[in-house]
Amino acid sequence: MLGKINVHKITLIALAIVINIVGSYIALVLHLPIYLDSMGTIMTAILLGPFYGLFPGVLSALVTGMTSDIYALYYMPVGIVLGIVTGLIFQRRNISNKLFIKAFCISIPASLISACITANVFGGITSSGSTMLVQLLAKTPLGLTLSCLIVQFFTDYFDRLLSLWLVFSVIKKLPDSLTNKLKN
Known part of the structure; x- marks a missing residue:
């Protein structure tokens, strides 16, 4: 449900964008095998x-892509899907149940x-710290696409679980x- 847009929602979205950008910058600089660029999207x-959840992913990808990591622009659809899913x-805000399963599902x-x-x-080559794992697995019979999928799933899962x-x-x-102000 969309509800009425208010200053609290706009502020939360802006904060989420900053959280995503700072997280992605930390992961980029430290060459971490996780991304840390979706905490704000998940929070929103x-x-x-789901409707408001897509905005931090889109806007933080735009800002990050134009300032520090051009690859972020290409992954904008991931932020959209992540926010919606x-x-x-x-939707019921049941945040305490089945964390591992919900991280798997998203x-x-x-x-x-x-x-x-x-x-x-x-x-298979991006700015992520997981690129080395992809390149190693790509030389096996798995091939590039399956290697990307395997590495992406494990890094995404641990990234989402932490987030x-x-x-x-x-x-x-x-x-x-x-x-309560955010619900209205």
Whole structure:
């Protein structure tokens, strides 16, 4: 449900964009095998639903792509799908149940899209720290596309699991007065 747009929702989306950008920058600079670029998207999708959940992914990909990591632009569809799927899975805001299963469910569609982009657009070589794993597996009988899918799924799963855990930790600390303002 969309609800009425208000200053609290706009502020949350802006904060989510900053969280995504800072997370992606940390992962890029440290060459981590996870991405850290979806915490804000996940938080927005859980608190505001699937429609609003797609905005942080799109806008942070635009900003990151134009400032520090051009690859982010190509992965914008992943942020869109992640925001929508996360918003749909957490529509009832039941954030405490089945964290591992929910991380798995939101990782599958994003991993499929990411793997296709990585294999077909970039030949398996991106700015991510997981690129080395893809290149190693690509030399096996698995081939490039399957190697991208395997590495992408595992890195996405652990990235989403960490993101969900951090987001849930934050959401549980939010005052009811704020979450009620976000619902309206």
